[in-house]
Amino acid sequence: MLTITICVGSSCYVRGSDKVAKTLERLIQQENLSAQVELTGAFCMEQCSMGVSVRVDDQVYPEVYPEDAESFFYNEVVSRLQQGVK
Numbered sequence: 001m002l003t004i005t006i007c008v009g010s011s012c013y014v015r016g017s018d019k020v021a022k023t024l025e026r027l028i029q030q031e032n033l034s035a036q037v038e039l040t041g042a043f044c045m046e047q048c049s050m051g052v053s054v055r056v057d058d059q060v061y062p063e064v065y066p067e068d069a070e071s072f073f074y075n076e077v078v079s080r081l082q083q084g085v086k
């Protein structure tokens with residue numbers, strides 16, 4: 001089980017954390033991964049930067065933009081799941 005935590009602190013919210021969350025949620029459904037990926041929210045991760053902070057298990061990605069959420073999902077989430085399967 002992989003946990004994706006999206007920062008919902010005010011700085012990330014302004015940068016579109018709700019859009020990132022919606023995109024990730026849609027892709028999890030689309031790829032049928034809801035049994036393997038948990039999506040949750042957290043307050044400020046103290047990594048406020050130019051984008052939205054997203055944590056995948058223990059690793060924080062401080063610059064995810066709403067328009068990049070889809071490639072982020074495939075590059076960082078799906079690829080991790082595939083590595084875990086190997």
Ligand code: FES
Pocket residue numbers: 007008009010011012013043044045046047048049052053
């Ligand atoms: S508000 Fe998201 S890291 Fe600070």
